[in-house]
Amino acid sequence: MSASVFDLLFGTLFNGLTALFWLAFLMRWQRISFFAPGGAFVRAATEWAHRPLRRRLPPSQLDWPSVFLAWAAQATLIVLKFVVLGHIASLPLLGVAAVMIVGGAIEALFVLGHLIFWLVIASVLMSWLQPHASLAPVLHALTDPFLNPIRRFVPIVGGIDLSPVVLLLGLQLLAIVGMEARFALMRGLLAALA
Numbered sequence: 001m002s003a004s005v006f007d008l009l010f011g012t013l014f015n016g017l018t019a020l021f022w023l024a025f026l027m028r029w030q031r032i033s034f035f036a037p038g039g040a041f042v043r044a045a046t047e048w049a050h051r052p053l054r055r056r057l058p059p060s061q062l063d064w065p066s067v068f069l070a071w072a073a074q075a076t077l078i079v080l081k082f083v084v085l086g087h088i089a090s091l092p093l094l095g096v097a098a099v100m101i102v103g104g105a106i107e108a109l110f111v112l113g114h115l116i117f118w119l120v121i122a123s124v125l126m127s128w129l130q131p132h133a134s135l136a137p138v139l140h141a142l143t144d145p146f147l148n149p150i151r152r153f154v155p156i157v158g159g160i161d162l163s164p165v166v167l168l169l170g171l172q173l174l175a176i177v178g179m180e181a182r183f184a185l186m187r188g189l190l191a192a193l194a
Helices: 003-029 039-056 064-084 093-129 136-151 163-192
Strands: none
Touching: 003 039, 003 064, 003 093, 003 136, 039 064, 064 093, 093 136, 093 163, 136 163
């Protein structure tokens, strides 16, 4: 199987699952009801994995099971990619473990960044096209924690809130810089542990 086909099939599956875990995290963080539009889907898609972890982890204000599951999905994707593409035999076990742990965390954060990016896009489009739709308050509640700090410094110009533009540019900049840093880090980890 080629890397492109692997990324299309397994990358889409595991990145989508990671995004759902992050969405569940954000909904719990913002105390958005899972009875809100879209909430039932998020709960149904993630509850099978959340339930066993919630029993084992102590209760907390943050949804640590979702964070752990987002990391675990990405760590699994990394190991699966090594196995399917035949790289596992040529790598040291300690290197694979380090890449799985650190790489899983980095990749999970990348998925979170992409999720926030698309939530902001959806929120902006919803505010322009259907501001009174039932999904609009959910999208605003999910994006406001990221936009409100920017709104303190970026004024509204001509009735247009420019904070989403600033956030989207910041997320893109982080993605570009982070992409190069993550590849350098992974190569360094594998080389150091070889």
